[in-house]
Amino acid sequence: MQQNFVHKLLCVTLAFAATACSAIAAPTETPTPTLTPTQTLTPTPTATVTQTPSATPTVTATPTQTSTPTITPTASNTPLPSSTPGEVVSFTLDNWEILEIPFFVEQGFPQPYIAYLNLNDRDTEGGVLTPQPGTGLQTLYYTPSRNPGGRIEILQVPESTTDHVYVSPNGLAVAYFVEPGEDTPAGLYLVDMASGIRARVLPLTTQVQRGFVSEPVWDSAGNRMAITLATDYATDIFIINRDGSLPQNVTNSGSYDLFPAFSPDGNFIAFVSDREVCPTWIPEQPDTCDPDTLPPDGGHLYVLEIATGEVTKLSDTWLTQDNPARWINNRQIAYSEGQPLFGDPSRTLWVADVATGTAREVRPPNATNPLMLAESWSPDGSQVLYQRAGAETDIVLSDASGNIISTSTDFNYPRYGMSASWSPDGQTIAIGGVNGQCPFGRTVLDETLGVITLGSAPPAMCTPTFAPDGEALAFIGISLNNFDGRADVYSSNPNGFGAINLTGDLRGTMTLLRWVSSAIQ
Numbered sequence: 001m002q003q004n005f006v007h008k009l010l011c012v013t014l015a016f017a018a019t020a021c022s023a024i025a026a027p028t029e030t031p032t033p034t035l036t037p038t039q040t041l042t043p044t045p046t047a048t049v050t051q052t053p054s055a056t057p058t059v060t061a062t063p064t065q066t067s068t069p070t071i072t073p074t075a076s077n078t079p080l081p082s083s084t085p086g087e088v089v090s091f092t093l094d095n096w097e098i099l100e101i102p103f104f105v106e107q108g109f110p111q112p113y114i115a116y117l118n119l120n121d122r123d124t125e126g127g128v129l130t131p132q133p134g135t136g137l138q139t140l141y142y143t144p145s146r147n148p149g150g151r152i153e154i155l156q157v158p159e160s161t162t163d164h165v166y167v168s169p170n171g172l173a174v175a176y177f178v179e180p181g182e183d184t185p186a187g188l189y190l191v192d193m194a195s196g197i198r199a200r201v202l203p204l205t206t207q208v209q210r211g212f213v214s215e216p217v218w219d220s221a222g223n224r225m226a227i228t229l230a231t232d233y234a235t236d237i238f239i240i241n242r243d244g245s246l247p248q249n250v251t252n253s254g255s256y257d258l259f260p261a262f263s264p265d266g267n268f269i270a271f272v273s274d275r276e277v278c279p280t281w282i283p284e285q286p287d288t289c290d291p292d293t294l295p296p297d298g299g300h301l302y303v304l305e306i307a308t309g310e311v312t313k314l315s316d317t318w319l320t321q322d323n324p325a326r327w328i329n330n331r332q333i334a335y336s337e338g339q340p341l342f343g344d345p346s347r348t349l350w351v352a353d354v355a356t357g358t359a360r361e362v363r364p365p366n367a368t369n370p371l372m373l374a375e376s377w378s379p380d381g382s383q384v385l386y387q388r389a390g391a392e393t394d395i396v397l398s399d400a401s402g403n404i405i406s407t408s409t410d411f412n413y414p415r416y417g418m419s420a421s422w423s424p425d426g427q428t429i430a431i432g433g434v435n436g437q438c439p440f441g442r443t444v445l446d447e448t449l450g451v452i453t454l455g456s457a458p459p460a461m462c463t464p465t466f467a468p469d470g471e472a473l474a475f476i477g478i479s480l481n482n483f484d485g486r487a488d489v490y491s492s493n494p495n496g497f498g499a500i501n502l503t504g505d506l507r508g509t510m511t512l513l514r515w516v517s518s519a520i521q
Helices: 002-024
Strands: 094-098 113-119 137-144 152-157 166-167 172-179 187-194 197-202 224-230 235-239 256-261 269-275 298-305 309-315 334-336 348-353 356-362 372-377 383-389 394-400 404-408 419-420 430-433 443-446 449-454 460-464 473-478 487-492 509-516
Touching: 113 487, 152 172, 166 509, 224 256, 235 256, 256 298, 298 334, 334 372, 348 372, 372 419, 383 419, 430 460, 430 473, 460 509, 473 509, 487 509
Parallel strands: 419 460
Antiparallel strands: 094 197, 113 137, 113 509, 137 152, 166 172, 172 187, 187 197, 224 235, 256 269, 269 298, 298 309, 334 348, 348 356, 372 383, 383 394, 394 404, 419 430, 430 443, 443 449, 460 473, 473 487
């Protein structure tokens, strides 16, 4: 074990030295923004004593001697708009340590595990009904779907981290954000399971960047993380390796570039940008926006091919943080238009095709002002399940053009209170509630909305999600008849039968994050 530790420490030292060198000799195309850039002002000519002769002397019959010749200023256009740059943050690599990672974790997860958080796990000495103080910590666990005894403790983080823990699809990398005020310095941290290194990569004091909540996202291989960061005058999207090395600005447009999302194969990043409305917010640049113009609340949908840097606009629809784009598969991106929570009477669904660069609306025939919520797409993009909200709510299954295949009024979830997950083969759909509003037990339907399983509560089912191999179903189960209505992480067979409580022996609050597996692509 000691020899392994010394070997890791040597590797870490060399890796950090290489990272430091790369930070000093950063690529030209990906400059790191400085903390307080200096604004360049247009020089104003002043009458000063100088030994330089006048650039344009005036010839007169009786020259007049002057002791203070002046330089005639060159005529110029109207000065371009200028504004004060905002505060930015630079990448770093500090507060690092080597964690003791179990050997088999370093090798990856050939079978799917469930990742979840346990907040304020109290000791088991006192009675169940006896109040006990919180621990101030939360723990990240991975558990195999059918074996509660196989639980692995991955990481402990401060309580204030809440759900700001971002696990890569393969489970080998974790990012998390520490709020100011903790014993641990505030910022964004990365954990690389393969090397056992944990380090802070961004000394952020907030995840809000220029008014937008910025959450890191992983590619499917768990090798790279993308994140939106403030630059001097707008925001850009950066990619960084899971060991904290080689941060790269991949948009660098001068506009607001927001909400990155990797394609399943990791070759593209979908994002939102206001670049068509405002080519740049940098002052004294051509086509810069007036500094008195309000910042955008979103932008149009674009896709970036990572290998070439080519950017393609996919849609004229204006997207905000309330309706971000999501990849259906390597070719299709789903998004919505309309914000009913803010007075918009409709919400429509759209699909963009990366190969053709076009987008189309998913619109039911003869529909007027449709309100389509909680959509969930089949893996091949041929069908979509959504909640249709009007005087009453029902569940609708349609094809990709909007033609209705089937409807059901048997599941009356509150508006915005339904979630759904398709099995990888596209033949089964699990539906449940969200945020504790879970009126039904385990509910699994077929591809025509026919009932496969309709279990009675408890436990009620929230946020169901199929394993990547389709062999299990994970969900938050709420024991409504328990003394505290506690929520636990459950797993079951893919049809909903054989449910197992994976966290019943833990105290505190559970948060289901995702499935992790080396097979996720």
